Structure formats: structure tokens, C-alpha cells
Amino acid sequence: MLEISGLTKRYGDGEPVLSNLDLNVKGQNIVSIIGSSGAGKSTLLRCINRLVEPSSGSIKLNSLEITSLSGKALREARRKTGMVFQGFNLVDRLTVMENVQAGRLGYISTWQALSRRYPQADIQRAYELMERVGIAHYANQRADQLSGGERQRVGVVRALMQEPDILLCDEPTASLDPRTSEQIMVLLRTLAEELALPVIINIHNVAEAKEYTDRIVGMRFGKIIFDDVPTSLDDKAMNDIYSGTPASDRLSTETTQGAVHHA
Amino acid sequence: MPNKDAINAQWHRYSPTQRMQRYGLFLLTGLIIGWATTSIEVVWEWVWTAPNQIADLFARMAPPDPRNLDSILSVLWETVNIATIATFLAVLLALPVAYISAQNTTPNRATLWLGRFILVSSRSINTIIWALLFVAIFGPGVVAGIVAITFRSIGFIGKLLGEAIEEIDRRPVEAMEATGAGRSKVVLYAIIPQVVPTFWAVAILRWDINLRESTVLGLVGAGGIGMVLQGAIDTFNWPEAATVLLAILSLVIIGEAISAFLRQRII
Numbered sequence: 001m002l003e004i005s006g007l008t009k010r011y012g013d014g015e016p017v018l019s020n021l022d023l024n025v026k027g028q029n030i031v032s033i034i035g036s037s038g039a040g041k042s043t044l045l046r047c048i049n050r051l052v053e054p055s056s057g058s059i060k061l062n063s064l065e066i067t068s069l070s071g072k073a074l075r076e077a078r079r080k081t082g083m084v085f086q087g088f089n090l091v092d093r094l095t096v097m098e099n100v101q102a103g104r105l106g107y108i109s110t111w112q113a114l115s116r117r118y119p120q121a122d123i124q125r126a127y128e129l130m131e132r133v134g135i136a137h138y139a140n141q142r143a144d145q146l147s148g149g150e151r152q153r154v155g156v157v158r159a160l161m162q163e164p165d166i167l168l169c170d171e172p173t174a175s176l177d178p179r180t181s182e183q184i185m186v187l188l189r190t191l192a193e194e195l196a197l198p199v200i201i202n203i204h205n206v207a208e209a210k211e212y213t214d215r216i217v218g219m220r221f222g223k224i225i226f227d228d229v230p231t232s233l234d235d236k237a238m239n240d241i242y243s244g245t246p247a248s249d250r251l252s253t254e255t256t257q258g259a260v261h262h263a
Numbered sequence: 264m265p266n267k268d269a270i271n272a273q274w275h276r277y278s279p280t281q282r283m284q285r286y287g288l289f290l291l292t293g294l295i296i297g298w299a300t301t302s303i304e305v306v307w308e309w310v311w312t313a314p315n316q317i318a319d320l321f322a323r324m325a326p327p328d329p330r331n332l333d334s335i336l337s338v339l340w341e342t343v344n345i346a347t348i349a350t351f352l353a354v355l356l357a358l359p360v361a362y363i364s365a366q367n368t369t370p371n372r373a374t375l376w377l378g379r380f381i382l383v384s385s386r387s388i389n390t391i392i393w394a395l396l397f398v399a400i401f402g403p404g405v406v407a408g409i410v411a412i413t414f415r416s417i418g419f420i421g422k423l424l425g426e427a428i429e430e431i432d433r434r435p436v437e438a439m440e441a442t443g444a445g446r447s448k449v450v451l452y453a454i455i456p457q458v459v460p461t462f463w464a465v466a467i468l469r470w471d472i473n474l475r476e477s478t479v480l481g482l483v484g485a486g487g488i489g490m491v492l493q494g495a496i497d498t499f500n501w502p503e504a505a506t507v508l509l510a511i512l513s514l515v516i517i518g519e520a521i522s523a524f525l526r527q528r529i530i
Contacts (some may be wrong), residue, residue: 049441079443089438093456102452106443113448155438162442 001026002048002166002198007057009043009222017043018222021057025166028196030189032209035219036242041202044219045168048200049081050074062165079106082159084188086171088151090158092144096135099143099154100126103161122161129157133187149180156187160195167192169201173208181205185212206238320501327509328502335491335503339510341405342487345480346473349409353416354466360417361424368428368454378425385418390476394485405486412473412480419472420465427461428454463529467522474518478511488514 002025010016017040025031033041046052048059050066059066061077069077082103090099101118112118118126130136133153138146143154152172159167169188173181189212192199203209209216210230218226218233218241226237277285363369364378394411401407435453444452481489488511495504 051437051441075443075445077443078441081441083438083441085434085438087434089434091435091453091456093459094452098452102439102444103442105439105448105452110445110447110451113444113451158438158442 001060001062002200003058003060004044004048005058007044007047007059008055009040009047009052010055016055016222018047018054021222021224023217023224023227025198025200028192028198029215030192030199030201030213031215031217032201032203032213033217033219034203034206034209034241039219040222041219042170043222045083045170045200045202048166048168049078049083051083075106079162080165082162082164082167084152084155084159084167084169084172086174088148088155088175090143090151090154092142094143095140096130096143096146096154097123097126097139100130100157100161103158106162126157126161129160132191133157147180148176149183152176152180152184153187156184156191160191164197167197167199169199171202171204174204181208188212206233323501324505326502327505328500329506331503332506335488335507335510338488338491339514342477342489342514343474345405345408345412345477345487346470349412349477350416350466350470350473352409352413353420353469356413357417357420357424360421361428362450364421364425365428367431367433368450378421382418382422382425385414385416386422387418388415390415391479391483394480394483398484403484403486408477408480408485408487411485412476415476416469416473420469423465424458424462427458427465431457464526467525467529471518471522475515478514 002023004021004023007018007021007023008016009018021040021044023044033044035041043052047054048061048066050069054067057067061081064077066077091102094102098116101116101122104118104122105113108119108122127136127139130139133156135146135150135153135157138150138154143151146154152175155172167188172188173184176184185208188199188201191197201209201213210233213230216226216228216230216233217224218237220241225240226233228237360378360381362378363374364382366375369375369378390411393414394407397407397410397414401410431454435457436449439449439453477487479489481487481491482493484490488507492504492507492511495501495507
């Protein structure tokens with residue numbers, strides 16, 4: 001269970017990217033976060049595994065306060081938080097198996113990592129997951145030889161290798177063609193159900209968000225202005241989330257957005 | 264139909280002021296070159312007799328004397344070994360220097376400046392000057408030559424490798440950090456794989472350069488074929504000097520071919 005309260009992030013003296021944001025994700029729930037570019041979706045996700053340092057507020061994952069961790073404790077929290085990226089973020093010159101095993105870097109010793117002597121159980125698990133998403137036959141190929149959809153499958157398996165308590169997906173389908181994009185969404189949905197894993201997905205494609213996720217969170221200017229089941233996302237809500245040019249109507253929305261649409 | 268005004272319109276690349284500035288700049292350049300040539304002492308008779316001297320030198324060199332070929336080739340091999348050992352040592356020593364002189368991997372400001380200081384001091388001193396220094400320390404011979412080339416190469420390899428580290432794609436680094444990997448594992452999995460091609464390219468290029476540099480080390484007593492060349496010139500043994508020069512030329516060509524082959528195979 002993820003509990004975020006009063007989360008604020010600002011860079012320098014600028015406007016906050018996230019301001020006093022609250023969000024709870026319980027059990028095995030697939031939550032999508034929508035909003036125009038610059039709304040703070042990526043920053044929110046990266047605060048959860050501290051790739052971005054929050055300015056203030058609290059983030060609890062299974063009752064563990066994430067924001068105060070450092071050093072070994074932070075790394076241990078990170079290895080329980082899987083992340084899938086828009087650009088896949090694979091290491092091109094390493095093989096698919098090495099990329100997948102990178103998900104275990106938080107668990108194995110530096111010597112095991114250097115010599116590629118991965119524990120047999122990890123190799124077993126890697127083959128099972130790769131088989132499950134259809135990339136097992138690529139194990140010994142270099143990651144840059146794969147297509148976009150296949151690369152993202154490697155990214156998903158790498159995250160699942162961490163045996164995460166939660167999966168964060170930062171626009172996992174934005175670099176993919178429509179058909180591959182749907183396949184990845186189906187995959188994320190079924191894997192989340194199989195592994196009973198809560199998933200948070202930042203996404204630009206609202207149709208996919210409606211079809212494949214249980215709950216939609218709409219963000220604007222670093223705040224949550226919509227939080228409900230997909231069927232409640234009507235034209236008015238869409239308009240509130242996406243309309244206008246961000247800079248010009250920023251002030252006017254800040255005064256009216258006190259009322260968050262809730263279930 | 265083209266506009267009549269446009270056809271009659273005047274166009275100049277430079278405004279009158281810009282043109283005057285350009286003429287001024289040409290004049291200044293001419294003056295500097297004139298001043299430079301008049302302030303060095305050139306013995307012009309020696310310049311005019313150069314063609315005769317060249318012909319004379321070639322006449323004395325031909326035909327090259329191959330009697331000492333065996334010992335020349337063994338010293339040539341020593342030269343290759345100086346270059347190879349020095350390149351190997353320089354690569355080892357340059358790795359940590361590159362790591363601390365790249366903005367994105369250096370532990371802190373102090374190490375960054377330490378790294379840059381090592382790079383600059385290594386690069387700003389020529390191999391021959393390093394060799395003079397190390398001949399004074401180690402005495403004449405190959406050790407001074409190896410250390411001199413190593414010192415000069417650290418800066419070259421470290422600088423290019425450090426730049427390669429700074430130019431890596433940050434996204435895999437982010438992904439490794441997100442898995443809970445510590446610093447050393449991030450370096451192993453996200454940074455090293457990205458700089459491996461540059462590493463090989465730079466190491467091969469430097470070996471090629473070192474091969475040529477090690478041929479002149481002997482002129483200051485730091486071992487290698489330069490010592491034989493120096494001896495031949497000092498004793499006016501021009502036919503042997505010619506053999507040595509031909510040997511150096513073949514070595515450089517072979518070195519070039521080997522490094523081109525390696526570049527193709529490895530990278």
C-alpha cells in the first residue's frame with residue numbers, strides 16, 4: 001500500500017512541480033495518471049523511488065517512510081520498487097539476460113555482478129519471466145538488436161526481477177506504435193493480476209488508460225484534480241485536465257481547483 | 264513577374280564599416296608575419312644552398328648499409344616493446360584518472376580538480392621533455408623511455424575517456440539506480456558498457472602514436488632505435504643512418520596497418 005501525503009517538489013525558487021499532493025494506492029490496483037506534459041506526472045513517479053528528491057511531504061510504501069531514507073536503506077527500498085521507462089533505459093551493449101539480471105543488482109554482490117555469476121534461482125526466474133513475455137529466445141542477443149516492443153518487454157522483466165512491491169511505469173508505451181503499445185498494456189494488466197502487484201502508469205493515451213486501468217488520476221499543475229473510475233472521466237473532466245495553455249490559465253485554475261472530483 | 268525595385272536593389276555582403284575592419288585585419292596579419300620574419304635571424308645563404316645539401320646527403324646515404332641490420336632490427340623490436348608496455352601501463356593508470364575527471368562520476372570537487380590537474384600536467388609536457396627528466400632519474404635506457412611515454416599517454420587517454428564518460432546516455436544509469444544498485448554496480452552495468460568502444464579506440468590510437476614517439480626517445484638517451492640513429496649521425500655513418508630511417512619508416516607503416524586492422528575488428 002502506497003500512501004502519499006502533502007508531497008511538494010520545487011526546483012530552485014520556481015513554481016512547485018508538485019504541490020501538496022495526496023494519493024493512496026491500495027492492494028492490487030492499476031492506476032493511471034494522466035495530464036498534459038509538465039503536469040508533474042514523471043516527477044511524482046520519481047519521487048516514489050527517490051530518483052527525484054521531494055522537497056517536503058510524506059511517502060509511505062507498506063508503512064515504510066521513503067522520504068527519510070538514505071544509503072543502504074534507500075537502496076533496499078528501491079529494489080522493492082520496480083520501474084519501467086518511456087525510453088526503456090536498457091544498456092544497449094549488454095545482452096538481454098544481463099539487462100534482465102540488472103534487476104537483481106540490489107540483491108547480488110558486486111563480484112557476482114562483475115563476473116556475471118548470477119544465482120541459479122535468478123537465472124531460473126529470468127527464463128520464466130522472459131518466457132512469459134515471449135523474449136526468452138533473445139537471452140544471448142544484445143539489447144540494441146531488439147525492436148521497441150521487445151525492448152520494453154525486457155524493461156518490464158527487469159523491473160519484475162526485483163520482486164517489487166509496486167511497479168511504477170513512466171509512459172511505458174509512448175515510444176511504441178499503437179499495436180505494440182496495446183500489447184504492452186495488456187501485458188502490464190495481466191502481469192499485475194498474476195503477481196498481485198499494484199501498478200501506477202503515467203500515460204498520455206487516455207483511451208488506453210480507460211481500457212486497461214482500474215482508476216484514473218488526472219493531474220494539472222502539480223495537483224490532482226480528478227481521481228475516479230475510468231467511466232467517470234467525462235468531457236468536462238477531460239477539459240479540466242487538458243484544456244488551455246498551461247502558462248496562461250495557470251492562476252485561474254489554481255483558484256477553482258479546490259474541489260477534486262472523487263468517487 | 265519579378266519586382267522591378269528588387270531587381271534594381273543593391274546588395275552588399277559587408278557594410279562599409281565592416282569592409283574597413285576586414286582590410287584593417289588583413290593589414291595587421293601581414294604586419295605580424297613581417298615583424299616575426301625580420302626579428303628571427305635567418306642565414307639566407309644556407310637556405311639557398313639547401314637543395315645542394317639535400318642532394319649531397321642523399322648521395323652519401325645511398326646505398327643504405329645493411330651490415331648492422333640484425334642489431335638495428337633487435338633495437339627496433341625494443342622500440343615496439345617500449346611503446347606497447349608504456350601504452351598498457353598508461354591505460355591502467357588513466358582509468359581512475361578518467362573516472363575522477365568526468366563531471367558525472369567524480370566523487371567531489373576536490374577529486375575533479377585533482378583529475379584535471381593530472382590530465383593537464385601530463386598533456387602539457389612533451390614526451391621528449393618527460394624523457395629528459397626520467398633519464399636524469401633512472402639513468403639512460405628503456406626504463407626512462409617507458410615511464411616518459413606512460414606519463415605523456417595518461418593525459419591523452421584519460422582526457423578522451425573522461426569525455427566519453429561525460430557523454431554517456433544517462434537513462435541506463437537512472438534505471439540501474441532505480442533497481443537499488445549501489446555506485447560500483449551502476450558503474451559496472453550502466454557506465455562501463457557505454458565507454459568500452461571509446462576505450463579500445465583510444466588505446467589503439469595511443470599505441471600507434473607511442474610507436475612513433477618511441478623512435479625519437481633515443482635522441483635523449485631514453486632507449487629505442489633513436490639511440491642507434493643518433494650514433495650513426497654522430498659518426499657521419501650516413502649509409503647506416505639511411506638503413507635506420509628506412510627501418511623506422513617500415514615500422515610506422517606496419518604499426519598503422521595493425522592499428523587499422525584492430526580498429527576494424529574490435530570496434
